[in-house]
Amino acid sequence: ATETPRAGRSNSVSSPPNQAVDYAQKIDVNPPKGTRDFPPEEMRLRNWLFHNFREVSELFGFEEVDYPVLESEALYIRKAGEEIRDQLYCFEDKGNRRVALRPELTPSLARLVIQKGKSVPLPIKWFAIGQCWRYERMTRGRRREHYQWNMDIIGVPDVTGEAELISSIVTFFKRIGITAKDVGFKISSRKVLQEVLSLYSVPETSFAKACIIIDKMGKIPMEEIKKELKAVELSSDAIEDLLQVLSMKSLTELEEKLGGAGEAVRELKQLFSLAEKFGYSEWIQFDASVVRGLAYYTGIVFEGFDREGKLRAICGGGRYDRLLSTFGGDDIPACGFGFGDAVIIELLKERQLLPEVSVEVENIVCSLDPDLQGSAATVATLLRGKGQCVDLVLENKPLKWVFKRAARINARRLILVGRSEWERGMVNVKILSTGEQHEVNLDDLQ
């Protein structure tokens, strides 16, 4: 006997009298475009991933926080031409407020830090795992939601902050079996860009826009990049110089160009020497082309990439020393990263590293006698009181059905409540892997 077969959905004409509402036609059982359900198996994998995010965050002494998925649109209105702005999932609510489903977590963090003000001592080390949203034309068939793990350090101006954050991501990768052969971190600093542009008279507002345009390198043709850079008032000399610096892959080369006195080279050298101390030098490399696509980064930026080059960036982050002040808060330094739930799963699939996350139930309890349904509930409650998982069979089912369900839920033991045993205060315990069966006194059951 299979488990109860699902009756087809009846329409309103023949539906039983207790039908609560009248279904004129079948609802669409799929989730909205670009969004996902998490049925049990997918949910177990997601829980495994988030458990590792949490364990690492706590290993580093970070505290968990969360924010509303709905925020004021104002948090995300930045004029640097970011993709995240074009794809804002925003609307006007019934109170005529402009609101948005958060596309990222960092602005919420900044808002909460300012709200808390002096009541939260620095440095703040917070982490969050939250669903983020974007609205883009489904032509690209991309998802409209994903979950992001964020870790942020507020109040630490030195690159020790970034070094600590990268260490936490390396720790995470190691925990799930990813090595420096599988992934690496490209590291640079927006101060490289700043120091190049300072050689040319470039308006301050062009800096963030130039970063967003450069982040599109490799995604749109170089001609388009140059055109857009011209449009934000970069001279062709500045553009040539910039593109030459952005192709640099060694700090030595960069130092030759910028000199050793600037902050960009000094901070990068400091970060690479700290990496030695943390023991993750083999995971990182300087790559001047990394700028990241968020306008608020001001210093070190980094991104995790798969060395086979098949996947999009796994994670990314950096320093954002001005974000809090742009929200009207004090001038507090900050750095952080975001780590999405999608690319990492693709990588684990590629590397055959997905974990076995089967369902495990200790006991399945049932009675074969309809009059003993209550007794079965008593046995289940007794076991649960001892911290044992119990799947209690809630209807009178044939034994064949019970065995089938027991196998599906991977139950270790089958506890049978039979009339003759029960009258002697006993139940029947069957170890399903061996078939071994014995009677146990209810009081000794554990």
Ligand SMILES: CC(=O)Nc1cnc2ccccc2c1
């Ligand atoms: C690979 C993937 O799913 N990316 C993704 C999916 N949804 C998002 C939603 C908001 C912001 C960024 C997002 C990024």
